[in-house]
Amino acid sequence: MKELKEFTIPFVGLKLGKHQFNFELNKAFFEHFEYDEFNNAAINLNVLLDKTSTLLEFTLTFDGSVNVACDITNELYDQEVSGSYKFVVKFGEEYNDENEDLLIIPHGSYEVNIQQFIYESIVLAMPSRKIHPGVEDGTLKSDILDKLEELSPKAIDEESAVEDENTDPRWDSLKKLLTDK
Template sequence: MKELKEFTIPFVGLKIGEHWFEFTIEKPFFEHFEYNEFNDAGVKLNVLLVKKATLLEFTLYYKGTVNVNCDVSNEPYDQKIDGQYRFVVKFGEDNNLEDEDLLVLPYGSHEVNIQQFVYESIILAVPIKKVHPGIEDGTLKSDILDKLEELRPKAKNENPEGDQIDPRWNELKKLLTDK
């Protein structure tokens, strides 16, 4: 995958210590990864780079909203996301693929691209089940919710027609309890 240049951080000229970088993440960033679950995105990203003599420590702080479709009603809404992610960059010949919080760069590297870490941390900050806040507090009105309520299974003792239950069913239910 092609690297986005704005997420490439040159660390060679930086002094040992803390360095801050700011980014704004929008929908084109996710389109670059061919991720189409977001209708829109507006996330502020602050990156803390702590440069040490033999390694680099990154902490990503992100906060904002992504517009997603509700899993229940399919209505779009803004899902707030907020979090942080830490990873370490080491230098060496061995490419360690077992630890997702460790990136090994070859000796002589002068820059690091953090786009994959940014992408994964934001995607994982979105809840697995996306439910519109209007569904939880009962303020959302939609045809889909009305139809779901209409088709909702009735309780065991609820008989919507008010008809008498066939007495043969009661005899069959006794078989389940007579063990």
């Protein structure tokens, strides 16, 4: 996958200590990863780089909202998303990103691209079930919700209870046998 240049951080000219970078993420960032769950995105990302003589420690802190479809009604709404993620970049013989919290880059590297860590931390911060706030508090009016209410198992139980009252009297004596045990 092609790297986005804006998320490549050149660390070779930075002094030892903490350095801060700020980014604004939108839908285009997620389209780069071919992730189409978000209709729109407005996320503020704060990257804190703590440079030491042997390693680089990154802390990603993000907050904002993404426009997604509700899992129940398919209505669009803005889902708040926030979180943080820490990972370490060390120097080694060759590039290795097998460990999710540790990135090893070759000696002599002068920059590191953090776009994959940003993408994964935001997508994993999303709730597993996306439910419109109007569904939770009962204020959303939707044809889909009305149909779900109509077809709910509770309605089926009420219909079967009505049928039980209107049974054929010839079967009543057999029902007594079941309760005599």
